[in-house]
Amino acid sequence: MINTVYRLIAPKSIRADFVDLKLDEERIIIRPTYLSICAADQRYYTGSRGRVVMKQKLPMALIHEAVGEVVYDPKGELPVGTHVVMIPNTPNEKDDIIKENYLRSSQFRASGFDGFMQNVVSMRRDLVIPFDYEPEVGVLLELMSVGMNAVSTFKKHAHDRKDAIGIWGNGNVGFVTALILRKEFPDAKIYVFGVEEHKNRYFSFADDTFIINDIPEDLQLDHAFECVGGRGSEAAISQIIDYIKPQGTINLMGVSENPVPINTRMVLEKGLQLLGNSRSNYDDFKKSVDMMANNKDVREYLSTIVSEMVVVNTIDDMIRAFEDDTYNDFKTVMKWEI
Template sequence: MINQVYRLVSPRQFEVTYKDRSIQSDKIVVRPTHLSICAADQRYYTGTRGKEAMAKKLPMALIHEGIGKVVYDPNNEFAPGTRVVMVPNTPTEKDEVIAENYLRSSKFRSSGYDGFMQDYVFLHRDRIVPLPEEIDPSVAAFMELITISMHALVRFEAKAHARKNTFGVWGDGNLGYITTLILKKRYPDSKVYIFGKTKYKMDHFSFVDEAYQIDEIPDDLRIDHGFECVGGNGSQSAINQMIDYINPEGSICILGVSEYPVEINTRMILEKGLTMIGSSRSGRTDFVNTVNFMVEHPEVVEYFGMLIGEVHEVKNIQDIIDAFEKDLTNSWGKTILEWKI
């Protein structure tokens, strides 16, 4: 069959590529229905990823957050029309120690490997996770972002000490919102604090115990563990602030991505005996855990719904461009694409 792939060929320019794909294989064919734009997609779209990276990775179909419906399963395990979450990480080997999202050989969609902006996506059987019908598709569209927090929490629980009375999350954006919500549901008897810069964003965090502006933190406040969800240049001050307010032997989980190295206070890391845990992306297990988390706590789907910024119906390339341009002006939430192209 001929599959249409909508690739970014240069900043703000998409073109259709036609690829001949055979259904006589072991791959499951999925028709995307709802996609979500990520900040990483925007860096490619606007050309701010850097000339070297752009030259190396383009042309490429964007989007690594999305859901769809099964069109064809050669093994008839999934009936046509079954809703599934698509897993963007694609490992090529297994390791007994290193998780699939940290293997250097793994491929990741919309990062040097075609993403979900296609008529049909051909996926290995372990790259889809069934999605219950009761979960809002616009929320499920950005489930990959939720899995990043879930993955970081699993790593944290495997490495951190047992005292978990107080948590601090730095970053009042999408990732900070998701992380604080999961922490509050996972540890209902613990205090969860959000630290941010923008009051109207922090007003969305109605479920936290306290919200603090980063320049108005009480001197005597202390946390047992911290999660950095800032990224970029701001991650430097966020991490150093966490080091100041964390109790000895606490853990600092770093989730935010920074393009450039940042300076941190290593002296106090040593004096306090802190553990720093880096997390990046996620794997299939994290998607399964996230779906189960939503089923066990159905109320969180409504909270996650607060992150839906705008929903755009996409029927042609111009609709794609319009959605990406509009997303650049959004100050809060995720831009969802209803994929009807």
Template structure:
């Protein structure tokens, strides 16, 4: 079976390649239905990952956030047309201590292997999570981003001390929105606080107990634990501000990705006895927890639908480029491609 794969070959340049998919394996064939664009995809698309990295990675199909419909399952266990989330991380070994999302041998789509901008995806069965019928597939397309927040929160629950009266989230983008929402549902009696740079974006966080701009924090502001969801060039400022205001022995979850080194106020980290824990990507269990969240908190799923920023129908290669270009100017939420190519 000949498959068309839409690969980034140079910054802002996507071309079609033709690759064979064998139907004589145990892999499930999935047709993408909705694909969400991530900031990491944009760093490849715009060439901001750096020339040396691009030389190693390209040509490569982009995107790692997608839902699709089953086209063919050799076992028949998954029915044709069944909606599934595709887990982008592919492990090649098991470690009883280290999760697959932290193993160097794992291959992550749109980073170490081709992403989901393909006509069909041949994928291992354990990389699929079935979606209930009532879930909005446009919203479910960015389940991978939701799973990243879910993974970070699961590590927080295992590591942070038990005083969780006030939990703060830095970052008023999509990841901050998701983390704040999940925390509020998991800890309804705690004060969940959002700190961001833009009041207009903070207005979307109606479920947060408190909201502040980062340059207008109260003098007596404090909290027990924090999540950094800023990333980029501003992540250092965010983490250092968290260090300034967090209570002693607090826990800081680092979720934002920065391409550059970030200076930290280690003196105060030591003085306050803080725990900083980095989390990246996610695994199947986190995706299963995301689906459970959709089912258990339908009002939370409704709130997540507010992150659907624009939906662009993709019928040809030029539409993919248009979607990426429009996403660069997207003020709020996620750009979702409706895959009709």
């Protein structure tokens, strides 16, 4: 079966390639319906990953956040038309200790092999989860699973006092992480810290929000999540160390291209734990699917961070979506009609 894959071949240049589609009993054929643009996709699209990395990775189809409809299931377990979320992390082995999203042998779509910008996608059966609510919100399941991964790690390692939790970063990752924390720890005070006041207003479920240069001096936190990334990580981590109580956890989620200095003296003095979090696995997706299914308010909150929906029929539409995304506060979603 011939499939069309829309690959980035150079910064801001996308080409349609025709490839053979792999078919077997353990693979389900899925037509993507909604695709969400991530900051990682933008770094490839704009070429900001650097010349060496770009040369290694391209040509490659972008997008690792996507939902779709079943076109063909050789075993007949999923009816045609079933809404499914596609898991981008592809493990090649199992480990009793290390989570599959941290195994060096795992592959990740749109970071080394083709992402979901395709006419149809051949997915391993164990990387597909059905859901039965709005796909235009379900497209945020991958983003939510990343927050779920971090919160699960937090639960495992943090001490029992969780009266006050801070989230630095009022973007997409900060939003879903704060929302999950709200549901998982309903009695905790959830505080959000950002640099843009208008974005703080989206966090209506939080107990309070602050601009980072106007934080009360007497505020103290038991634990914190850093969801900033990039050049802002250093200032965010520094502030967290100042406001966190001894033996708290600092959950790192922001991706930075360059090394970030950390005040290790105060990390040692306070006995803090730094927990690294990246990507997600099947269990994180399943928890996210269930949380959305069981909480209509979660879906309603998530719908507010879809800044723009771009209907895609051509490669020009794809390029417009990526260009528009640089100006949007939150998520740009492509309605995939190509």
